[in-house]
Amino acid sequence: xxSIFTLMLSLAALFAVSLSSFAAPVYAQxxxxxxxxxxxxxxxxDCAATCEKTLAYFQKKGGKYAExxxxxxxxxxIALCKASADLKSRNSAHAAKLDAxxxxxxxxxxxxxxxxxxxALKDCIQSxxxxxxxxx
Numbered sequence: 001x002x003s004i005f006t007l008m009l010s011l012a013a014l015f016a017v018s019l020s021s022f023a024a025p026v027y028a029q030x031x032x033x034x035x036x037x038x039x040x041x042x043x044x045x046d047c048a049a050t051c052e053k054t055l056a057y058f059q060k061k062g063g064k065y066a067e068x069x070x071x072x073x074x075x076x077x078i079a080l081c082k083a084s085a086d087l088k089s090r091n092s093a094h095a096a097k098l099d100a101x102x103x104x105x106x107x108x109x110x111x112x113x114x115x116x117x118x119x120a121l122k123d124c125i126q127s128x129x130x131x132x133x134x135x136x
Contacts, residue, residue, distance in 0.1 A: 040134040041088030047106060047131035048081035054113070054124040070112060077109040081131060103135035 055074040058065040080102040087095035110128035113121040 041085045043131045043134040044081040044085035047127045048078050048085065050124050050127035051077045051109065054121065057120060073109050073112050076105050077128065080105050084135065099135040103132055106132040106135065
């Protein structure tokens with residue numbers, strides 16, 4: 001988990017640096033690639049929103065749902081999905097790099113929610129699996 005967090009922070013720092021060599025737009029992808037980024041970006045944005053609702057549910061429910069490890073998985077999923085959706089919406093050349101981490105965390109989040117065997121988590125599981133497929 002620490003390595004994912006470290007990678008996430010490193011990626012955030014990279015994106016925050018506005019050097020012209022990193023900020024060059026990607027125009028050569030074509031319309032099909034742009035469409036794929038838009039639909040994949042929507043899946044990521046939807047996943048972030050669903051995980052935000054799930055995190056609020058966890059915090060309200062308490063007990064095993066309040067465990068820091070579980071809430072951290074949701075928080076990581078939210079942050080990565082938001083960042084991934086943003087990069088895809090801009091056709092960033094760095095979107096694919098972030099996809100690998102987003103894919104891993106979405107899979108982990110879906111598995112965690114499945115293990116809780118709570119019907120209220122159905123949307124989170126489905127959304128994370130969809131995003132996992134888009135980022136894979």
